[in-house]
Amino acid sequence: MRLRLAIVIGRLVRSLARARGGGSAIPGRIARIIYPKLLDHTVGAIGTVVFVTGSNGKSTTTGMLVAALRAHGLKVFTNPAGSNLPQGLASAVLADVSSSGSLDADIAVLEVDEAYGPIISSELEPDHLVVTNLQVDQLNRFGEPERVWEMIRVVAERTHSTLTVNRREPALLSLAHSLRPGASLRTVDVTDAVIQAHPFGLAAADIFAEPYSSDETATLTLEAVDAARASITDSHGASHSVGLPGEGLHYAVDATLALSAAELLVERFSWERATEALSQMPPVYGRGETVTFSGREFQLVMQKNLPSMQVNLRGITSTPERVWVAVDEGTPDPSWLFDLDLGPITHVDVLTGSKAWQWATFLGYRGVSVGEVIADTKKAMVALAAHSGREPVTSIVNYEQMMKIRRIAGLMDLEGGS
Amino acid sequence: MSITLVRLLPDTLNLNGSLGNAEVLATRMRWWGVDVTVTDVNRGDKLGDAPDLVVIGHGTSSMVTPAGAELDRWRDTLRGWAESGTHWFGAGLGGDLLGESVALDATAPRTPGLGLTEVHTALRANRASTEVSGLDYRGREVAGYLNDAALRETSDAAPLLSFLPVPNDTWQGGNGEQGEGVHSERLWATAVSGPFLALNPHVADDIIASVFAGRGIPLPELTEAHSRVDSAAETARAWIRSRLGGA
Numbered sequence: 001m002r003l004r005l006a007i008v009i010g011r012l013v014r015s016l017a018r019a020r021g022g023g024s025a026i027p028g029r030i031a032r033i034i035y036p037k038l039l040d041h042t043v044g045a046i047g048t049v050v051f052v053t054g055s056n057g058k059s060t061t062t063g064m065l066v067a068a069l070r071a072h073g074l075k076v077f078t079n080p081a082g083s084n085l086p087q088g089l090a091s092a093v094l095a096d097v098s099s100s101g102s103l104d105a106d107i108a109v110l111e112v113d114e115a116y117g118p119i120i121s122s123e124l125e126p127d128h129l130v131v132t133n134l135q136v137d138q139l140n141r142f143g144e145p146e147r148v149w150e151m152i153r154v155v156a157e158r159t160h161s162t163l164t165v166n167r168r169e170p171a172l173l174s175l176a177h178s179l180r181p182g183a184s185l186r187t188v189d190v191t192d193a194v195i196q197a198h199p200f201g202l203a204a205a206d207i208f209a210e211p212y213s214s215d216e217t218a219t220l221t222l223e224a225v226d227a228a229r230a231s232i233t234d235s236h237g238a239s240h241s242v243g244l245p246g247e248g249l250h251y252a253v254d255a256t257l258a259l260s261a262a263e264l265l266v267e268r269f270s271w272e273r274a275t276e277a278l279s280q281m282p283p284v285y286g287r288g289e290t291v292t293f294s295g296r297e298f299q300l301v302m303q304k305n306l307p308s309m310q311v312n313l314r315g316i317t318s319t320p321e322r323v324w325v326a327v328d329e330g331t332p333d334p335s336w337l338f339d340l341d342l343g344p345i346t347h348v349d350v351l352t353g354s355k356a357w358q359w360a361t362f363l364g365y366r367g368v369s370v371g372e373v374i375a376d377t378k379k380a381m382v383a384l385a386a387h388s389g390r391e392p393v394t395s396i397v398n399y400e401q402m403m404k405i406r407r408i409a410g411l412m413d414l415e416g417g418s
Numbered sequence: 419m420s421i422t423l424v425r426l427l428p429d430t431l432n433l434n435g436s437l438g439n440a441e442v443l444a445t446r447m448r449w450w451g452v453d454v455t456v457t458d459v460n461r462g463d464k465l466g467d468a469p470d471l472v473v474i475g476h477g478t479s480s481m482v483t484p485a486g487a488e489l490d491r492w493r494d495t496l497r498g499w500a501e502s503g504t505h506w507f508g509a510g511l512g513g514d515l516l517g518e519s520v521a522l523d524a525t526a527p528r529t530p531g532l533g534l535t536e537v538h539t540a541l542r543a544n545r546a547s548t549e550v551s552g553l554d555y556r557g558r559e560v561a562g563y564l565n566d567a568a569l570r571e572t573s574d575a576a577p578l579l580s581f582l583p584v585p586n587d588t589w590q591g592g593n594g595e596q597g598e599g600v601h602s603e604r605l606w607a608t609a610v611s612g613p614f615l616a617l618n619p620h621v622a623d624d625i626i627a628s629v630f631a632g633r634g635i636p637l638p639e640l641t642e643a644h645s646r647v648d649s650a651a652e653t654a655r656a657w658i659r660s661r662l663g664g665a
Contacts, residue, residue, distance in 0.1 A: 335612020
């Protein structure tokens with residue numbers, strides 16, 4: 001009865017929120033207050049539940065796994081990219097659930113925020129857990145990666161069947177010590193050649209967890225990455241060419257993990273279907289996206305944390321014509337800038353946002369010239385649009401500034417598209 | 419003039435831009451035309467002659483044991499460097515390891531530090547994660563981001579580096595005044611995150627002035643490059659102060 005009430009009220013709030021163009025988390029929050037077991041009694045009733053968590057690549061890996069499963073005819077329940085907190089999951093349930101509380105799905109694949117994993121898994125225990133990576137990320141939120149590792153370990157402890165990780169991340173392998181009896185570790189591998197070909201490697205957090213020596217053969221091995229294409233070898237030694245949604249080692253590792261999980265979850269796995277599905281995935285939201293304002297293109301380079309920004313900066317191979325940096329309180333502590341290799345960036349035309357002067361200080365020590373500081377995002381875009389030049393403005397932005405820029409450019413859709 | 423700067427354990431203690439402090443010191447000296455040699459000393463390396471300056475960065479809690487073991491192996495030599503006039507800057511855990519001891523929490527076994535300060539540190543207490551603004555030991559403005567979960571105890575006589583509100587009240591000592599960090603004649607240690615010296619270049623210049631004084635050379639006038647970054651840092655500090663509600 002309370003489940004139905006939670007669904008009815010949650011949906012009502014959802015309709016009102018959508019009519020006002022509001023956010024997607026409130027309906028889920030309200031539904032969970034009315035019925036705290038919402039996730040367990042809806043998603044938990046689906047035969048198989050998969051969690052995808054980790055520092056980076058959660059949305060990409062989840063999207064890839066969902067695409068591969070759907071390509072095999074499975075009905076998949078999932079949450080929109082980034083809606084990975086309990087209320088976001090509950091809101092996703094409200095969008096799809098019947099009034100009696102059932103979800104028409106064969107499998108649930110959920111992107112789960114690493115910090116909320118313990119809470120979500122206390123309400124809904126996963127059958128399978130995929131951990132993308134553990135990187136130094138959001139130190140202002142977590143303090144240190146050891147704390148994130150501990151939170152992921154709690155989820156691993158509650159996982160019923162399998163844990164899938166990249167065996168080149170020793171800290172993630174050590175999660176196997178926490179698996180319950182009957183649950184097993186599955187790994188993917190990345191060859192030395194692939195790691196060495198990428199200057200910043202896997203950027204795995206270097207923490208001292210109890211070592212775990214894995215005797216199992218890797219389910220899949222990432223053998224080569226060439227631009228937006230990966231070569232992955234399966235356990236029978238067959239090699240498969242996989243198209244990626246973007247260039248970079250991280251996308252290739254995400255794909256290897258997603259395909260390994262798909263291979264496990266599909267009865268008659270077809271590499272052809274899975275790789276076709278992955279090759280049709282759109283570019284990941286906000287990564288390398290170009291928006292247009294006043295006739296000028298702005299290419300967005302995300303500044304989330306050191307490892308991901310370093311990877312994103314690698315895409316800049318020659319000195320850009322115009323460079324804009326827009327960073328605000330979404331990055332409370334930009335100290336890690338001093339660990340950054342700026343590559344071919346020798347000048348920044350405009351600095352924007354509340355962290356502009358911290359950036360200016362950093363750039364001064366690196367000998368990078370700075371044009372001007374324009375604190376306001378829209379004024380900066382107006383100024384940059386008036387600058388001469390034909391190339392898109394290389395725009396190094398954090399998530400909050402990216403959302404603001406997209407709104408100013410007239411792009412009103414929410415992340416995840418629905 | 420040539421100056422030697424050692425980055426101690428950068429393979430282990432390198433978190434969150436903390437080695438930017440070495441970059442700031444070296445760059446400021448180079449802007450004055452000084453030939454600065456920066457040498458990294460990692461785990462397993464042999465120590466060379468005493469440098470003019472040592473910078474040791476921040477690390478995560480699981481680095482206490484490996485870093486502490488290495489410092490213990492080098493203890494006599496490093497203490498010899500300190501006695502022979504080497505200057506020290508420590509950030510976060512690196513600064514803590516310059517002290518008496520570090521433990522994971524109040525009840526855990528203690529890893530001995532180098533004993534160059536009187537500070538005993540217990541990690542994993544209440545964590546503060548916030549911008550901070552206050553004054554340094556000479557009454558000049560300091561600011562930065564405090565992302566710190568350690569409880570530190572020291573004698574009341576130990577001079578603090580910064581006088582500023584520490585939300586988690588984790589620095590006990592310094593005559594009961596609220597603040598963080600410690601400094602002495604040739605040592606500066608801070609709990610403030612990352613490149614503390616970039617935002618607070620007057621502290622960097624205190625360190626450099628002390629190093630130069632050892633060679634009988636006064637601190638030169640600021641160059642245009644110094645003035646440009648110092649002006650940016652001053653505005654950055656002002657914006658932090660403003661965000662914290664200050665004038």
